[in-house]
Amino acid sequence: MTALTARWVVVDIEGTLTPTSQVHVVLYDYARPRLGPWITDHASDPVVVDAVAQIRSLGGLPDSAGVDEIVAVLHGWMDADQKIAPLKTLQGLIWQRGYAEGDLVTELFPDVVPALRAWHDKGLDLAVFSSGSVAGQVAAFSRTSEGDITSLFSSHFDTVNAGPKREAPSYRAIASALGAPSAEIVFFSDVPAELDAAVADGWQTVGLARPGEPFADADFGTHLAVKSFAEVSVDLP
Structure with a gap:
């Protein structure tokens, strides 16, 4: 020793x-289908508003870009395992709810x-x-x-x-x-x-x-x- x-x-x-699979499989698969609904359901949350603005900017999207376009950027970042702040922010919020509700361990x-x-x-x-x-x-x-x-x-x-x-x-x-x-x-x-x-x-x-x-x-x-x-x-x- x-x-x-x-x-x-x-x-x-x-x-x-x-294990890496805890993140790349369990957590990513949990967050992926929930990103769009989370953005929609928390559209007035200042943290979400700021994250969406960053995603539009970093993803080269116009200010008018809708949720589907934003989610497409997020999924692309996830597929490439990009450590990008607004993605991590939204994932963290979703995982926080998942752990609190007992969906995740x-x-x-x-x-x-x-x-x-x-x-x-x-x-x-x-x-x-x-x-x-x-x-x-x-x-x-x-x-x-x-x-x-x-x-x-x-x-x-x-x-x-x-x-x-x-x-x-x-x-x-x-x-x-x-x-x-x-x-x-x-x-x-x-x-x-x-x-x-x-x-x-x-x-x-x-x-x-x-x-x-x-x-x-x-x-x-x-x-x-x-x-x-x-x-x-x-x-x-």
């Missing part, structure tokens, strides 16, 4: 805490909760950095295969309040928000490019090369790479 020291543990979700890898609880019990602070919206993150952790684990996390970050996951300034922004020196933060992700960006800001990094996941055989370079959280211990300095 590799031993690390840090004050903050920041985790990715997809491919790190949950987040399936976690079996090593996840024991590790998170152990770090939390040692006094480390835990945070999340995911391309999914903060609202979606909180909803996902409120109903998991291991129960409600929202209390384990102190902070949540997404591409709106932090920035793109593959760019170093995003990690600088998170470190600033946490009030922590970059060297005292360790980031767990299955995506080498994200780990590269975190290292560029001085973070410690651990790559998750989980068997059967898209990045199982990726080149993690100089990053510590493990198949499970059980292979790493993190303690306070």
Whole structure:
């Protein structure tokens, strides 16, 4: 087992805490047919109004574009797995309702909760950095295969309040928000490019090369790479 020291543990979700299929199959399939009705039913919601305006702008649509045209753009982004803010915002709202109503349950890898609880019990602070919206993150952790684990996390970050996951300034922004020196933060992700960006800001990094996941055989370079959280211990300095 590799031993690390840090004050903050920041985790990715997809491919790190949950199987990729949880997002690309379960959550995407749930959101896809509900995007249009959600936009229509919440047409006066300022968050939805802002998201629709961004979609029209980013998608090259005229201001007169209707819901069907907007949804077509959103589906195209989903098909290409684009991490675009207004899409993530709408997905997050839909998933939030789905979790609240019991339609959705987040399936976690079996090593996840024991590790998170152990770090939390040692006094480390835990945070999340995911391309999914903060609202979606909180909803996902409120109903998991291991129960409600929202209390384990102190902070949540997404591409709106932090920035793109593959760019170093995003990690600088998170470190600033946490009030922590970059060297005292360790980031767990299955995506080498994200780990590269975190290292560029001085973070410690651990790559998750989980068997059967898209990045199982990726080149993690100089990053510590493990198949499970059980292979790493993190303690306070």
